[in-house]
Amino acid sequence: QKEVEQDPGPLSVPEGAIVSLNCTYSNSAFQYFMWYRQYSRKGPELLMYTYSSGNKEDGRFTAQVDKSSKYISLFIRDSQPSDSATYLCAMKDRGSTLGRLYFGRGTQLTVWP
Amino acid sequence: EADIYQTPRYLVIGTGKKITLECSQTMGHDKMYWYQQDPGMELHLIHYSYGVNSTEKGDLSSESTVSRIRTEHFPLTLESARPSHTSQYLCASSEFPGQGTDEQYFGPGTRLTVT
Numbered sequence: 001q002k003e004v005e006q007d008p009g010p011l012s013v014p015e016g017a018i019v020s021l022n023c024t025y026s027n028s029a030f031q032y033f034m035w036y037r038q039y040s041r042k043g044p045e046l047l048m049y050t051y052s053s054g055n056k057e058d059g060r061f062t063a064q065v066d067k068s069s070k071y072i073s074l075f076i077r078d079s080q081p082s083d084s085a086t087y088l089c090a091m092k093d094r095g096s097t098l099g100r101l102y103f104g105r106g107t108q109l110t111v112w113p
Numbered sequence: 114e115a116d117i118y119q120t121p122r123y124l125v126i127g128t129g130k131k132i133t134l135e136c137s138q139t140m141g142h143d144k145m146y147w148y149q150q151d152p153g154m155e156l157h158l159i160h161y162s163y164g165v166n167s168t169e170k171g172d173l174s175s176e177s178t179v180s181r182i183r184t185e186h187f188p189l190t191l192e193s194a195r196p197s198h199t200s201q202y203l204c205a206s207s208e209f210p211g212q213g214t215d216e217q218y219f220g221p222g223t224r225l226t227v228t
Contacts, residue, residue, distance in 0.1 A: 032215075044219045
């Protein structure tokens with residue numbers, strides 16, 4: 001069983017739609033949860049970061065973590081064509097001195113005008 | 114924007130050649146990483162370093178080697194390239210010693226094709 005599962009999509013939505021991206025995980029030691037955004041021919045960049053359970057909002061983006069279900073989500077409101085990218089979830093356990101990240105496969109999102 | 118650079122961005126090379134993928138960062142980060150990324154697949158950690166003269170292999174078995182002689186420089190070498198090495202290679206760095214956000218900053222990647 002993979003540590004992190006993520007539906008690769010692709011996901012195609014019209015501009016203005018609400019997008020929901022999800023990951024599940026199996027390791028209960030994961031405490032830090034991240035979403036990275038990767039544009040075509042670029043490296044990933046950190047978009048959202050959450051520690052333990054709960055919600056975090058940043059503009060049009062909301063990250064949710066449900067540790068009891070081992071499930072994390074990223075919501076994008078009022079999606080824009082500029083949001084078209086691959087979204088990678090990543091996780092880390094508290095005891096990692098390396099800061100080792102475990103990534104999902106990424107979900108490819110296209111927002112069409 | 115992160116100050117981490119990778120060269121070359123694209124490389125097409127024949128089987129058996131020796132290649133070195135360059136990675137440099139100007140942020141003074143101690144920790145650096147190499148990942149392999151294939152389309153639709155997870156990023157796999159292939160090498161990491163805690164600092165100068167520290168290198169370790171990651172989870173994914175790799176025939177590549179790395180060195181860390183200077184803080185800012187973390188090159189990856191393939192002694193004899195094979196078609197199975199065709200992939201995208203991403204370099205990353207981070208600052209904090211495993212605490213808090215510990216954000217990893219990624220370079221743009223090198224897309225390697227071995228013919």
